[in-house]
Amino acid sequence: MTVPPEQLPSIPPPPEPPASGSEGPVPAPDAPAAGSRWDRLSRTAVLAVGVVLGVAVTGGCWLIVSLAGGDASSAEKTFGTSGTLTLADSSLSFLAEGEDCTGLxxxxxxHRGAQVNVTGADGTLVATxxxxxxxxxxxxxxxxxxxxxxPQGSKFYTVEVSHRGGLTQTEGELRSGGLAFTIGND
Structure with a gap:
C-alpha cells in the first residue's frame, strides 16, 4: 500500500550547524531561558559578594557621618572655661581706664597672645x-x-598663664568659668 505524500507526517528539518566563531550550540527558539549570572555562581561566591557589599555600605556611611561632623560624643567629652588675669602694676598708672595696656x-x-595652659591631675598638658x-x-x-x-574626667586641673604659677580647680569650678588671677607689685 502506498500512502499519498499529503498524508505523511511532517518531520521538522534538522537544526542548522552553528556559524563558525560562535561558542556552543544555539538554543532552540522554544527552549527555556538560561539562568542569570547569579544562578551560575556558587553559594560561597554569592555570600562573599554580599559581605563585600555590606562592608562597603557600612564604611561609606561611617565616612559620610565622620566628614559631616556627626560624632557628637566627642563634643560632649570636652568643655571650656574663661577668666581674667589682672596685672596690678603701678608703672601703668599713667594710663586712663579703658586704654589698651600690656605688661612692662x-x-x-x-601681653595679648601670651599662652594659658591647662594641665590635668597627672601634669599632662590637656588644653591651651x-x-x-x-x-x-x-x-x-x-x-x-x-x-x-x-577633656572632662580629671580629678583636678591647673591653669597657668605664661610661667606665673597655676591656679588649681575642680572640673565643676572650671566649667562655671570666672577664673581670676592677679599678679603684680601693688
Missing part, C-alpha cells in the same frame, strides 16, 4: 588658650581669656 619690665611676658588684649581698669591691666577643648 618684669611683666613683659604678660591665650590672653586677649589688655584694658586698663581701676585694679590694673586686665586680660580676658577663654580655653576650649578641655
Amino acid at each position: 619690665d618684669g611683666y613683659s611676658d604678660i 588658650g591665650e590672653l586677649e588684649a589688655g584694658k586698663k581698669t581701676a585694679l590694673g591691666c586686665e586680660f580676658p581669656f577663654s580655653i576650649e577643648g578641655i
Whole structure:
C-alpha cells in the first residue's frame, strides 16, 4: 500500500550547524531561558559578594557621618572655661581706664597672645588658650581669656598663664568659668 505524500507526517528539518566563531550550540527558539549570572555562581561566591557589599555600605556611611561632623560624643567629652588675669602694676598708672595696656619690665611676658595652659591631675598638658588684649581698669591691666577643648574626667586641673604659677580647680569650678588671677607689685 502506498500512502499519498499529503498524508505523511511532517518531520521538522534538522537544526542548522552553528556559524563558525560562535561558542556552543544555539538554543532552540522554544527552549527555556538560561539562568542569570547569579544562578551560575556558587553559594560561597554569592555570600562573599554580599559581605563585600555590606562592608562597603557600612564604611561609606561611617565616612559620610565622620566628614559631616556627626560624632557628637566627642563634643560632649570636652568643655571650656574663661577668666581674667589682672596685672596690678603701678608703672601703668599713667594710663586712663579703658586704654589698651600690656605688661612692662618684669611683666613683659604678660601681653595679648601670651599662652594659658591647662594641665590635668597627672601634669599632662590637656588644653591651651591665650590672653586677649589688655584694658586698663581701676585694679590694673586686665586680660580676658577663654580655653576650649578641655577633656572632662580629671580629678583636678591647673591653669597657668605664661610661667606665673597655676591656679588649681575642680572640673565643676572650671566649667562655671570666672577664673581670676592677679599678679603684680601693688
